[in-house]
Amino acid sequence: MGLTVLSGPSGVGKGTIVAAVRRLHPEVWVSVSVTTRAPRPGETDGVEYHFVDAEEFAHMVKVGDFVEHAMFAGHAYGTPRGPLEERVAAGAPCLLEIELQGARQVRSSMPQARFVFLAPPTWDELVRRLTGRGTESDEVIRRRLDRARIELAAETEFDEVIVNDDVTAAAARLVRLMTA
Numbered sequence: 474m475g476l477t478v479l480s481g482p483s484g485v486g487k488g489t490i491v492a493a494v495r496r497l498h499p500e501v502w503v504s505v506s507v508t509t510r511a512p513r514p515g516e517t518d519g520v521e522y523h524f525v526d527a528e529e530f531a532h533m534v535k536v537g538d539f540v541e542h543a544m545f546a547g548h549a550y551g552t553p554r555g556p557l558e559e560r561v562a563a564g565a566p567c568l569l570e571i572e573l574q575g576a577r578q579v580r581s582s583m584p585q586a587r588f589v590f591l592a593p594p595t596w597d598e599l600v601r602r603l604t605g606r607g608t609e610s611d612e613v614i615r616r617r618l619d620r621a622r623i624e625l626a627a628e629t630e631f632d633e634v635i636v637n638d639d640v641t642a643a644a645a646r647l648v649r650l651m652t653a
């Protein structure tokens with residue numbers, strides 16, 4: 474099946490790689506998640522995420538709107554079921570960019586999917602990227618780096634590992650894996 478799940482620690486470059494895939498490979502369908510976190514400057518509702526409040530998110534969970542959902546660093550994130558099922562049924566190459574707990578849920582519900590881990594060249598480079606992005610406070614960065622240690626330890630659960638050294642090369646490798 475044409476479903477690929479991309480995971481990796483915060484700051485590794487998942488968003489950057491997904492943006493490159495969208496730009497260079499419009500044939501790839503990228504799922505837009507729902508989240509309770511606030512939009513960052515430059516993010517648009519319906520593009521990077523659907524931004525909702527906690528109440529709306531809880532309702533969506535209750536009515537079964539999500540394929541998977543998880544808490545990450547104090548906020549809820551989930552993959553809407555309808556659009557994904559539609560695209561998978563249509564045979565499109567589909568990409569989910571989600572964290573580890575969600576990836577594990579997809580592994581149990583859709584074991585035929587392909588699981589790809591995006592890894593940083595080094596730990597120090599991950600810290601540099603997360604800090605350099607400048608979108609989070611020191612406290613939020615600390616929480617995300619705590620999670621990053623857990624996510625990095627789970628790398629062996631994935632079918633493939635891509636080291637995000639060069640954005641274009643990593644995006645091209647991801648698309649090759651997706652269409653292999």
Ligand SMILES: Nc1nc2c(ncn2[C@@H]2O[C@H](COP(=O)(O)OP(=O)(O)O)[C@@H](O)[C@H]2O)c(=O)[nH]1
Pocket residue numbers: 480481482483484487488506507510541542543545550551552553570571572573574575576
């Ligand atoms: N389980 C799950 N995780 C998601 C979903 N959407 C995004 N995430 C993950 O949530 C984490 C935090 O995302 P975000 O707040 O955008 O921060 P960033 O990844 O550091 O840019 C990342 O690991 C995302 O991959 C989703 O629908 N489900």
Ligand SMILES: Nc1ncnc2c1ncn2[C@@H]1O[C@H](COP(=O)(O)OP(=O)(O)O)[C@@H](O)[C@H]1O
Pocket residue numbers: 481482483484485486487488489490602603605606637638639640
């Ligand atoms: N291959 C790369 N080389 C250098 N910097 C990168 C690379 N990929 C991403 N970055 C930078 O690292 C930071 C985190 O990237 P982002 O895509 O937001 O990560 P994530 O979505 O995994 O949290 C951003 O400032 C981004 O420009």
